[in-house]
Amino acid sequence: VQMTTLWNKGWPVVAFIVAGATLAMAEPTRMPRPGSLNNVQGQVTFDGHPAMAQPMRRESLRAHQVIETRHGKAELLLTPGSFLRIGDNSEVRMLSRSLENTRVKVIKGTALLDAEAGYKHDLAIIMDNTTTRIDKKGIYSFDANLETISVLDGKATVYKGDSRTTLKKNHQLYIASQAPFEVRKLNKHAFKSSALYQWNEVRNRYESRAR
Numbered sequence: 035v036q037m038t039t040l041w042n043k044g045w046p047v048v049a050f051i052v053a054g055a056t057l058a059m060a061e062p063t064r065m066p067r068p069g070s071l072n073n074v075q076g077q078v079t080f081d082g083h084p085a086m087a088q089p090m091r092r093e094s095l096r097a098h099q100v101i102e103t104r105h106g107k108a109e110l111l112l113t114p115g116s117f118l119r120i121g122d123n124s125e126v127r128m129l130s131r132s133l134e135n136t137r138v139k140v141i142k143g144t145a146l147l148d149a150e151a152g153y154k155h156d157l158a159i160i161m162d163n164t165t166t167r168i169d170k171k172g173i174y175s176f177d178a179n180l181e182t183i184s185v186l187d188g189k190a191t192v193y194k195g196d197s198r199t200t201l202k203k204n205h206q207l208y209i210a211s212q213a214p215f216e217v218r219k220l221n222k223h224a225f226k227s228s229a230l231y232q233w234n235e236v237r238n239r240y241e242s243r244a245r
Contacts, residue, residue, distance in 0.1 A: 067094055067131055068110075068111065068112045068113060068128075068131040068132070068133065068136045069094045069095035069096070069099075069110060069111075069112070069128045069131045070093070070094045070110065070111040071085060071086075071093045071094065071095070071101070071108065071109070071110060071111075072109040072110065072111045072117065073107075073108065073109035073237065074086065074106065074107075074108050074109075075106055075107045075108075075233075076103070076104070076105050076106025076107060076122075077103065077104035077105050077106040078101065078102070078103050078104075078106045078107070078108045079101070079102045079103075079104075080093055080095070080099075080101050081095065081096075081099040081100060081101070082100075085101065085108060094131070095110065095128035095131070096128065096131070097128055097129060097130060097131060098127065098128065098129065099127070099128055100125060100126065100127045100128075100141070101120065101125070101126050101128075102124070102125045102126075103120055103121065103122055103123060103124050103125075103143070104122070104123060105122055105123075106122065107119065107120060107121060107122065107230070107233055108120045109237060110126070110138075112136055112138065112147075112149075112157060113133060113136055113149075113155040113157050114155075115149075115150035116147065116148065116149040116150060116155075116157060116168075117147070117148045117237070117241075118138060118145055118146070118147050118159075119145065119146045119147075119148065119230060119233060119234050119237060120143070120144075120145050121143055121144035121145065121146070121229065121230040121233075122143070122229075123142070123143050124140070124142060124143020124144055124145060124178075125140075125141040125142045125143060126138060126139065126140055126141065126145055127139040127141055129160065133155050133156075134155070134156055135156050136155060136156065136157045136158070137158050137159075137160060138158075138159055138160070139159075139160040139161065140159060140160070140161040140176045140178050141178065142178045142179070143177075143178055143179065144175065144176065144177045144178070144179070144228075144230055145159070145175075145176045146173065146174070146175050146176075146230050146231060146234050147159060147168070147173070147174040147175075147176070148173055148234055148238065149168050149170075149171050149172055149173075149174065149188065150171055159174070159176055161176050161178055161183065161209070162178070162181065162209055162210075163194060163195070163209070164183065164192055164193065164194045164207075164209050165192070165193045165194075166183055166190050166191070166192050166193075166201070167190060167191045167192075167193070168188070168190050169188075169189045169190055169191055169200075170188045170189040170190075171188060172185060172186065172187035172188015172189065172203070173185075173186040173187050173188065173231075173234070174186070174188060174190060175225065175228075175230075175231075181208065181209045181210040182206050182207065182208055182209065183201065183206065183207045183209060184205075184206040184207075184220050184225060185201050185202060185203055185204070185205055185206070185220070186203070186204065186220065186222065186225055186226075187203050187204075188203060189201070189202050189203065192207055192215070194209070194214055194215065195214070197214040197215065199214075199215040199217065201217065204219065204220045204222060205217055205218065205219060205220055206218045206219070206220045206221075
């Protein structure tokens with residue numbers, strides 16, 4: 035009789051634990067929004083204050099806010115699986131953080147987009163008077179200092195005024211040209227030798243281990 039009484043008293047506790055575990059499993063994981071700060075190295079400001087990338091307190095750029103690096107680098111999550119890695123002495127503004135219309139502007143310096151899944155969403159990078167829409171997963175570089183857009187791998191559509199062109203793998207667009215589009219063959223060795231590309235590789239290895 036005593037054993038039966040103990041079991042009856044304990045049952046609601048067991049039921050509560052099981053129900054709680056079921057609810058926890060059923061609750062969807064909240065996905066970070068475009069513009070979430072994923073990694074910081076060195077001197078970086080996030081809308082005017084020192085940037086911090088903490089797993090439990092992830093900062094996010096809101097529309098029209100700016101992230102700026104000095105001697106440092108930063109990584110923003112854009113669309114799922116797509117990272118914008120920002121080089122030294124650079125400035126980037128978040129224009130729209132909707133998954134259906136993700137827009138980022140490179141104001142100065144360099145930024146490298148590693149788009150694993152960006153082609154599945156409406157993702158575009160604005161620089162000077164161009165808008166580059168990402169059509170395929172790949173690696174894209176935006177250099178506001180040299181005024182170039184480079185595609186190491188992937189495919190993008192670049193809009194400039196009323197004109198547009200397709201920028202394919204291993205090609206580079208010089209946007210300061212008087213002609214609407216001046217496309218050159220990309221120097222892959224120089225591209226892969228850059229400090230930002232090397233950091234991109236390091237971050238990709240880390241992300242792969244973390245999955």
